[in-house]
Amino acid sequence: QLQLQESGPGLVRTSETLSLTCAVSGGSISDGRQYWGWIRQPPGKGLEWIGNVYHGGNAYYNPSLNGRVSISIDTSKRQSSLRLNSVTAADTAVYYCARGMTTVTANWFDPWGQGTLVTVSS
Amino acid sequence: DIQMTQSPSSLSASVGDRVTITCRTSQTIYNYLDWYQQKPGKAPKVLIYDASSLQSGVPSRFSGSGSGTDFTLTISSLQPEDFATYYCQQSFSTPFTFGGGTKVQIK
Numbered sequence: 001q002l003q004l005q006e007s008g009p010g011l012v013r014t015s016e017t018l019s020l021t022c023a024v025s026g027g028s029i030s031d032g033r034q035y036w037g038w039i040r041q042p043p044g045k046g047l048e049w050i051g052n053v054y055h056g057g058n059a060y061y062n063p064s065l066n067g068r069v070s071i072s073i074d075t076s077k078r079q080s081s082l083r084l085n086s087v088t089a090a091d092t093a094v095y096y097c098a099r100g101m102t103t104v105t106a107n108w109f110d111p112w113g114q115g116t117l118v119t120v121s122s
Numbered sequence: 123d124i125q126m127t128q129s130p131s132s133l134s135a136s137v138g139d140r141v142t143i144t145c146r147t148s149q150t151i152y153n154y155l156d157w158y159q160q161k162p163g164k165a166p167k168v169l170i171y172d173a174s175s176l177q178s179g180v181p182s183r184f185s186g187s188g189s190g191t192d193f194t195l196t197i198s199s200l201q202p203e204d205f206a207t208y209y210c211q212q213s214f215s216t217p218f219t220f221g222g223g224t225k226v227q228i229k
Contacts, residue, residue, distance in 0.1 A: 037218075039166075047158075047166065047209055049218040062217040063123075096165055106172035107213035108156045112165035 002027035004097050004113035012091075014122040018084040022097030022113060029078050030055060035100040036073055036080040037109055040093040048093075052100060053080060087120045094118075124148050124212050128221025134229040141197040143224045145210035150190045154214035157186055157195045160223075161206045169208075170195065200226070 008020035022036065038050040051061035053071040061069050070083045080097055094117050098109035125148035135141050145155065153173040158166035168177045170186035173193055183198045197204055205228055210221040 046223050047211070047220040049211075049216075049220065052216070052218075060216045064217070101171075103172070105153055106156075106175065107154060107218075108168050108171035108177075109158075109166075109211075110168040110171075110177065112167070115165050 002099060002111060004099065004111060006095060006097050006113045006116040008095075008116060008118070010117060010119060012087055012118060012120050014088060014120055015086055018082070018087050018091065018095075018118055018120070020082045020095055020097075020116065020118070022080040022082070024078045024080070024099075029073070029075050033102055035102065036071070037098045037100045038071060038080075038082045039096045039098060039109070039112075040091075041096070041115075042090075042093045050082065050084075050095075089120050092118065092120045123217055124151060124215060124219050126210060126212060126219050126221040128210050128224055130224060131222060132225040132227060134227045135200050136229045137200055137202060139200045139229075141200050141204075141226060143195045143208055143210075145188075145193045145195070145221050147191045147193075147212055151212045151214035153189050154212055155186070155188065155193045156211045156213060157184075158209045158211065159204075159206045160209065166209065197226075 005023045012018045035054045037052045051071045053059040053073045059071045073080045094115040096115045098112040127146045155173045157170040160166040174186045207223045207225045
């Protein structure tokens, strides 16, 4: 059964770069029917899609992040990585990675990692 | 961006009640609509994808319907473990967007 685990610093200084990795275990990371997503949730608020990376390395990002985000995948290490630069307090959130599944008529995220809280502070 | 309008934002219901949550999108998304359940301190879990397809392992009391711009999640008989927050999400086009959530509370 596929499992995902996020890891990275829990505290990032204002204006610096947030870097997280998502370790994938228990299943294929190279299946063309899947992609890897990152989603975040500020404390007490709703979910915000950050972006997806696909098997060939193509990535799509939320424009609301103003070009500050980069998502990659390393199949040899079985992990996806998220980088968000020039962070502010507004980037404080629980960050989730998730496996995306795709068919001709649908896309959905399953499973999700447990999430990791990242606090941005000076 | 496709805007998601989810309603209600919260509701109170009793065990055994039938519960309906709606999600409206600002443009057609065909059937690219997913529903997630999130319990406090936990990651979201997919219940329904493709607007009406039940994810494996999810109880059959959950069902989804709709297409185009109007969608519904129904819980036919609310159980104690169903008290949670529910989110709709469109996956038709990027940026993927989520509804604001519906918190289902005990009456």
